[in-house]
Amino acid sequence: MLMRTDPFRELDRLANQVFGGVQGTWSKPAAMPMDAYRDGDEFVVAFDLPGVDPDAIDVDIERNVLTVRAERRPVGGKDSDGDTVQMQVAERPLGVFSRQLFLGDTLDTDHVAANYEAGVLTLRIPVAERAKPRKIAITGRDDRKTISS
Numbered sequence: 001m002l003m004r005t006d007p008f009r010e011l012d013r014l015a016n017q018v019f020g021g022v023q024g025t026w027s028k029p030a031a032m033p034m035d036a037y038r039d040g041d042e043f044v045v046a047f048d049l050p051g052v053d054p055d056a057i058d059v060d061i062e063r064n065v066l067t068v069r070a071e072r073r074p075v076g077g078k079d080s081d082g083d084t085v086q087m088q089v090a091e092r093p094l095g096v097f098s099r100q101l102f103l104g105d106t107l108d109t110d111h112v113a114a115n116y117e118a119g120v121l122t123l124r125i126p127v128a129e130r131a132k133p134r135k136i137a138i139t140g141r142d143d144r145k146t147i148s149s
Helices: 009-019
Strands: 034-039 042-048 057-062 065-072 095-102 113-117 120-126
Touching: 042 065, 057 120, 065 120
Parallel strands: none
Antiparallel strands: 034 042, 042 120, 057 065, 065 095, 113 120
């Protein structure tokens, strides 16, 4: 279902985990974790985006390339006295997250369904009719010859 992947994405993820990730920017977005699997006649991709406002998520498909971009903005605002809130602990990653998947021709990218619930963006992409398994009828000739010895 997926055509290819970035061979260095896992190394980047491990380096960010060990050395501390830098906030993603629009020019260099951070990666987001995902799962991808086939469920019957659908290809399902789930992206973890906890704390991201649904309006800050963009999903595009162009030439069988699925792109998901999201931005988690810092908490800001005023406290009850009208003073600016000052963060005491900020451990959750902020910034821009992006992921691209190269989809095969076996998927029907015109009928993608997206759902965002409990911080997980789930995309369901139907398998194209031409890619589904089908039975091939076998025909034979009725004029069989018998060999006698």
